[in-house]
Amino acid sequence: MEFEESGIGEECGVFGCVAAGEWPTQLEVAQVLTLGLVALQHRGQESAGIVTSNGASPPTYTTHKGMGLVNTAFSPEALLKLRYGNLGICHTRYSTTGISELQNCQPFVVDTLHGKIAVAHNGELVNAHALRKKVMRHGVGLSTGSDSELITQLLAFTPPMEELDSPDWVARIKNLMTETPTSYSLLVMFKDVIYAVRDPYGNRPLCIGRRDAINHKKRNNMDDTEGWVVSSESCSFQSIGAKYYREVLPGEIVQISRHGVKTLSVVPRPEGDLPAFCIFEYVYFARPDSIFEGQMVYTVRQRCGRQLAIEAPTDVDVVSTVPESATPAALGYAQQSGLPYIEVLCKNRYVGRTFIQPNTRLRQLGVAKKFGALTDNFAGKRVVLIDDSIVRGNTISPIIKLLKEAGATEVHIRVASPPIKFPCYMGINIPTKEELIANKPEFQDIAGYIGADSVKYLTVEGLVSAVQEGIASLQEKDNISSCNKSSRKVGHCTACLTGKYPVELEW
């Protein structure tokens, strides 16, 4: 399923870059930031923004924001405008509301008593409403409904107020973290430093990459480092020549500067609480080549497919996929079941969000516009089709019709994740409860409803075990200092599947 059809979407991606040594040169910083954004484009297509800093005292910040994809929002002129920075942060945003305006584009830059700060945020504050009241009670007017503006104002006025000449941003960030438990992965840029912050529950991802000098004759020590990047997902590192360094830990505040990466503080969770990394990052949002908790997303999806084959086997001739996101799960299903893997659908890569509103008769053909049937591959055969999720149930139905008309004798659906039943308040846009197929009466006979010969979902337990089994063994490889490693625990947020939220919701 594509995001636009399922109605489920990530809210944002954040990315930052600090040039160290000779790399990146000033011009390169804007390019690196842009390439980083392009690699995070799947996390948000509504708007994009970059803020660069020249690192001076006082710093000069340069900002460019635009609607649409990165390629649309950033012209060569815009990049040129940004070239004087040697560090910067950027953001790509998903349209959660339909009402989207340039005004809401991140990063936000505000002038404070101690100078200007820039903030980029991925997530959603569970107690945003109460925090807004608090800020406004202090006499601050808020010009947007954005959590990110709220965060900037909280950082601006948070007591204790230090002496004018020495702002203690870390104290302010820590204070912010005591005010709101989750969810946020945050980049705060001040002068020549980026603070990378992940909420105590680690709900949204954030990781650090390093770029070594191209010609490094010396041993691989810090002196060879040309620069540091920080990103929502590690998939962005390859595209700018950097390598995965490590994750920012839940609750950690990391300072990134030309002098390197330093943990300033780790804000703890309440006693007994586990981390709550969003399990749907694995299932659905992340690019398959990204690494979370030491494991590649593709591998987890493949493992989900294997688990699905164990939980929900089928007596069919071939296994196939709804391209492209369900392919790893389909290959896993095929490997586990021993059934041959084939392709049954061919995707028209030019079909995007289109204005064309066909009449009812033509709308029945909707999916055929996007997919063509590879008829000869499956005519006369029984097919099990793997999908990564079924959210509203309105796109799988025409695909099944297409396959049956093209000659499939049976079409069974296996879904590599459990049914979504509950809203998310931590940064994911999910259709209303009423729109979710799992909450509709039709779900009782979903196979009949969508025209399949059978439909089965992965269990929550199956999903959690497919995700977590890889972590323990892999943790050793992780590039984390031993003191941190010992305190690291495993836990995932499955609220949209189970209704169990990691923190109580205040409204």
Added chain:
Amino acid sequence: MEFEESGIGEECGVFGCVAAGEWPTQLEVAQVLTLGLVALQHRGQESAGIVTSNGASPPTYTTHKGMGLVNTAFSPEALLKLRYGNLGICHTRYSTTGISELQNCQPFVVDTLHGKIAVAHNGELVNAHALRKKVMRHGVGLSTGSDSELITQLLAFTPPMEELDSPDWVARIKNLMTETPTSYSLLVMFKDVIYAVRDPYGNRPLCIGRRDAINHKKRNNMDDTEGWVVSSESCSFQSIGAKYYREVLPGEIVQISRHGVKTLSVVPRPEGDLPAFCIFEYVYFARPDSIFEGQMVYTVRQRCGRQLAIEAPTDVDVVSTVPESATPAALGYAQQSGLPYIEVLCKNRYVGRTFIQPNTRLRQLGVAKKFGALTDNFAGKRVVLIDDSIVRGNTISPIIKLLKEAGATEVHIRVASPPIKFPCYMGINIPTKEELIANKPEFQDIAGYIGADSVKYLTVEGLVSAVQEGIASLQEKDNISSCNKSSRKVGHCTACLTGKYPVELEW
């Protein structure tokens, strides 16, 4: 001289509208606001914005802003979006900095503890720097350099803080007015009310208009009123079918609602200070059909022309104008001197700010692109050419060359205002002191410098008397309650001509 060439410019125009009775219907409010903006377009061409309110409790505000002229910034779709309001305020902005962004577009809307307010502002706070420090010291982050955002934050946190359920906006506005003496004409919209505010010195204009029912069989009492409008200039009233009602007085806070217009307070100036209405509104900025202090701007300009003929007569054959803004002064000069008035220049109305950057040889032809010489009207004659002002001196020179080449035997320049010598800190964008021709060595022999046979300016005393002589006799006609009328004094800001600023400048 056109604004774009002289480099002198107004910063803004503001406009508001409240529907009373049956007019304007909801759809009409957005149209009335747009037409009002179009009529104020000469006060700012960079961007335009409208905020409408449905007047409900809590109110829903709808905002649209865009870059460029009103016609560019507001598509039919944008207007449709705004149709649910029955009151609204809007703003058109002049680019003072070259760096212009949608982010700086007014009106600003902020959410406060007491609900959302919208603010549109014309002017410039003389103590902006100190006020920014004060706001930030309170812990507020400021996201733009705009005075208008500063005003919204001052309104949001200004003590005394009232009970939550009953915000006292008037007290907050009065408090704001004690914090900053000038210059501002301000519209503050809250729910179903617009507060129209003019600073105690009355530096920027603001006036009120009323729209009567089209079919009013009854006597013209308040019951016939269909709606109220408030505007930087009265020229906008004709275009929406409203009539001039009265000026907002210096220091006055007027409440405009569907129930009518009410003076809530008049904040006084320091003992002994006179009002300081910007005299360049008469000379240069305002549309000639606007009314200030009871007199039509066109009439004042004509009077300046007459005064100029008295102060600086010439022995020539014909009087003419640099179209179109100097025409009233030229006609006044002709009437006073008895010389015949003719046209010598024809303007190409399709020449705007153009991208075409001709090489040096073609640049010498620059003015000829904009003006054609009406050769047969003046060949072989001596011409006195009236201009409204000479700011940088780089546009009059090629006009003189054009006329001489076309056969004028003599070209004398008479300027219907005194030389500009000083910067303005109250809302007018004036070239740097160094750019002003009056401060350059060339000014000693300006006639030689620009190629004229003689150049003379109106004196400051001549200008002030031309402006003020019409006011006394006309005040009686003004539609102001008697208590206010008695307290009304006459005074004008001539700082850019004399260096005498109405208040001390804090930096």
Added chain:
Amino acid sequence: MEFEESGIGEECGVFGCVAAGEWPTQLEVAQVLTLGLVALQHRGQESAGIVTSNGASPPTYTTHKGMGLVNTAFSPEALLKLRYGNLGICHTRYSTTGISELQNCQPFVVDTLHGKIAVAHNGELVNAHALRKKVMRHGVGLSTGSDSELITQLLAFTPPMEELDSPDWVARIKNLMTETPTSYSLLVMFKDVIYAVRDPYGNRPLCIGRRDAINHKKRNNMDDTEGWVVSSESCSFQSIGAKYYREVLPGEIVQISRHGVKTLSVVPRPEGDLPAFCIFEYVYFARPDSIFEGQMVYTVRQRCGRQLAIEAPTDVDVVSTVPESATPAALGYAQQSGLPYIEVLCKNRYVGRTFIQPNTRLRQLGVAKKFGALTDNFAGKRVVLIDDSIVRGNTISPIIKLLKEAGATEVHIRVASPPIKFPCYMGINIPTKEELIANKPEFQDIAGYIGADSVKYLTVEGLVSAVQEGIASLQEKDNISSCNKSSRKVGHCTACLTGKYPVELEW
């Protein structure tokens, strides 16, 4: 009246330029062509096109066309693309149909057996229908309905066919002129030559300008000439530093090259036929600083105003104008009548063709959007308002209402041209016969219909005499060789006023 409101419009403007000696350099040719187009913008605002030639053998032509005003259609990149030419022709087009497409933009370039030619055309072929049939009967497909494409195909196949290596373009142009009597002013570019052609009736204007070297120490002989330009109107010469040289005569084919200007042929009219230069070029279309038949358009309009004062005097207090096109006539009326000239209307120069479609109530305010009343100038007075023409009668009415509401005691309308009653088939877009106010029953009581106290028009005889009285005496000044001068006769097309067409119309 503005074109857009009256619904009457010129179809096109043409302009060409040949660099001679050192001027204009290659880069300058594109700039000169663009500036020429900007000066002809009033003749067409729909689209613009430029074709330059490098003059080589075979030549390379570069083309750029775009919709909208010249400034919109030509970006700096487009100009750069055109820089390699040292001669070129260009065209600006008026939307006559509402259906406008880039495909119809001129100039047209076609490849023929003898190489590529480029054609720009102003006018309308009276026998276009028959010519299309003829061309298609020859087996040619026509891809547009444009006369200009028809002309290019006629030039391409017209017999006699010469030897392949020596195309005789002049013979082909002469042949074209025998096929169609009128109306066309034509520029045909081939390699390094522009042929400037005017139809035998001289219905559309065309004239030649010369640019002398800036530093010409030597006597003003041909060696000093830097380049030649050819244009629909001489108003474009000032803006590129050129001087009026002479008109192209009716029926004349002029060759313009770097070697100068040469008459190749003059195709005669049928015995007894007079020239038929469009009289509405004087009344309405041309820029006032243009020169036709040796006289400035402004002067003719002023003379029309004088004649109108003789034919239709009024007992009023003041004379005024509907700005800006009627101002010369109004000044003429004032001079002749001895009445004082004042301004009563102030124009909002930012009001263009706007998308805003006000509802009925607001539409009644339509004109007020464009004009403001200068109330104090005429309140309590009787006004005679001069307009240049009344075509459909729907714009003068709200102006009268505006003036009366603002206090004019009487408003009399005097129109400086006769009523338009008949269609034009020679290049002018006129509303349908039914739309013309002069053909409506309301015309019987037009004063009552539009709300004026009286309405009078200039007579056809009055107009013709105002136009022709200046020509005889002025002809001597004209820069035409004596042989041509002797054969020059005076005659004007008044078909839209009288229904007498210069040639029989074939359909």
Added chain:
Amino acid sequence: MEFEESGIGEECGVFGCVAAGEWPTQLEVAQVLTLGLVALQHRGQESAGIVTSNGASPPTYTTHKGMGLVNTAFSPEALLKLRYGNLGICHTRYSTTGISELQNCQPFVVDTLHGKIAVAHNGELVNAHALRKKVMRHGVGLSTGSDSELITQLLAFTPPMEELDSPDWVARIKNLMTETPTSYSLLVMFKDVIYAVRDPYGNRPLCIGRRDAINHKKRNNMDDTEGWVVSSESCSFQSIGAKYYREVLPGEIVQISRHGVKTLSVVPRPEGDLPAFCIFEYVYFARPDSIFEGQMVYTVRQRCGRQLAIEAPTDVDVVSTVPESATPAALGYAQQSGLPYIEVLCKNRYVGRTFIQPNTRLRQLGVAKKFGALTDNFAGKRVVLIDDSIVRGNTISPIIKLLKEAGATEVHIRVASPPIKFPCYMGINIPTKEELIANKPEFQDIAGYIGADSVKYLTVEGLVSAVQEGIASLQEKDNISSCNKSSRKVGHCTACLTGKYPVELEW
């Protein structure tokens, strides 16, 4: 390889639709044409055009063309404009030259003596130069360099000229086909008929689809037919609810009207010549779900992969693909070799043609922007990577580097088509001979050049047999009348691989 990177590209796609019975309704015709174009978008992304006809006598044609992808070129307004047709043809164009203008967009519409015709063309006339000369010698001017305009003019004047009232379009088309042997698939629309024409060599594809009534209770006879479509590729049929009917045969002229499909003529090839269907349609251009000569393109590509495994086996651990076009061949290679198929690359679907021009250091990272490595799938393994073709060799190299850096111990390249060595003059845009890697010295050690452990290509014989082995057995299924079927022979153009062109090239 993607088209944009390899520099190899199809020139066009054509599509047509005739409504029969009740389907498609008028509005639907424009939608069907648009959806058809979207499905052919891979054949051309530069511009798109639609012409509809209302089928009346004389017909009204409506045209819309635009630059860019179909979604960009066709707004809802444009579609609305086209809604009055009940038949139409359309075209999508590939930019072969870099100089692209709206003027070159197809379909071309020309007015002829017998009425207007519209023409859409896929292909390239091998004797275009000689034909241009011929047309121009007849006295026709050509306004573009397009073969399609040339075809329209040839159709317009081609003798024998019939009586005026009865144009014999078929005779004209047959005459055209005697003038030029190849390559063209052509749609000619006249009034209520579309003529679908394929050149005698069948170089470009063209096939017919039928749409049955949705509720067809009656047996499937012609009465149930709701409409006919004709398309470059059958992949477009699914997206509009139509079914594959049959191919247009080499040399065939098919008339499509509301009354059905009728063969009017089959123009023969010279004695002894075989058909010459472009073999690269199978290898590269066509969508995998399209059907040519009775076989699905996907199946042929899979067969190429199998053949490649036979011809060029490798001793490795896993088989993978350069997504997405090489996947069928990779799966075929895996099936034949028994090696496991895995994914090694993840594609960023948001990377398009981008303006970003990274500096040299960043350019080295170019491919990583587009592909991410699925590290864990292949680290420590030997990989054979299947590509569909290597044209210039500049994109596979960084992919190999990416895989090796991510841990692949060996990377072997197998290419599922032979090296391209010669230019195509029949409609395919291929880089210059010098740019083709197969003609460079580096080709001698291509593995070393691109950094692979080995590189092998499919042989020409292997490709031809993989293509042709499926045809014989499948022909029986084809929906062709028996007389035609008997005459059908098999043959393919391999000119770009072998230098053997199907016809002599005239220049």
